[in-house]
Amino acid sequence: MVIIQQTITTSGMGLKARDWRQVLISAWEAVGKYWHDVIMPKHFTVAGGHEYRYAKRTKEYMERKGMVKHHQRPLVWSGDTESEARTLLDVRAKAMEARVVLHLPRYVYQYRKKSTDPDKAGELQALSDAESSPRTWG
Numbered sequence: 001m002v003i004i005q006q007t008i009t010t011s012g013m014g015l016k017a018r019d020w021r022q023v024l025i026s027a028w029e030a031v032g033k034y035w036h037d038v039i040m041p042k043h044f045t046v047a048g049g050h051e052y053r054y055a056k057r058t059k060e061y062m063e064r065k066g067m068v069k070h071h072q073r074p075l076v077w078s079g080d081t082e083s084e085a086r087t088l089l090d091v092r093a094k095a096m097e098a099r100v101v102l103h104l105p106r107y108v109y110q111y112r113k114k115s116t117d118p119d120k121a122g123e124l125q126a127l128s129d130a131e132s133s134p135r136t137w138g
Contacts (some may be wrong), residue, residue, distance in 0.1 A: 008130035028098035036100055039131060043124050044082045052126040055118040066132045075120060077112035080105050085124070 015023065042048040054074050057065075066072060076082050081104055089099040108120045 005053060008058050021095050024095040029093035032093060032098035032100045033089065036091065038091050039098075040085060040124070043126070043130070044073055044076055044085075051125060051128045054123050055116075056127075057118065071135075075124060081108055081120075081124075 024046050043052060062072060065077065069077060084104050088103050090103065091099060092099045102124065104124075106120075108124070112119065
């Protein structure tokens with residue numbers, strides 16, 4: 001789940017509460033779709049791994065990945081996580097929030113055996129400093 005916060009000023013709009021609620025739901029849905037279509041795909045690039053400050057993988061893992069899969073893209077081994085994340089858009093918008101639910105393979109959310117193991121789900125939800133600052137989206 002990705003948490004996105006925003007501040008909205010509603011004074012002087014002249015809308016009834018019921019109408020304003022529909023406007024907010026539509027706005028939150030658009031925010032969720034934007035995250036899914038524009039921001040989330042960057043998480044699967046090498047540049048995105050640096051931008052979101054992913055945990056360093058072991059040298060042995062990176063060498064094995066390079067030899068077997070011929071790439072060094074973060075959060076990608078077989079491509080299942082990336083393809084499933086990009087395929088299904090599940091935005092659950094309410095008046096005060098939007099949740100983008102990612103239906104991913106179980107191993108993304110599994111318990112980490114060691115504290116040094118990467119938190120794949122946390123890395124996929126990360127926002128960079130530029131993305132979390134005001135007026136950077138859309």
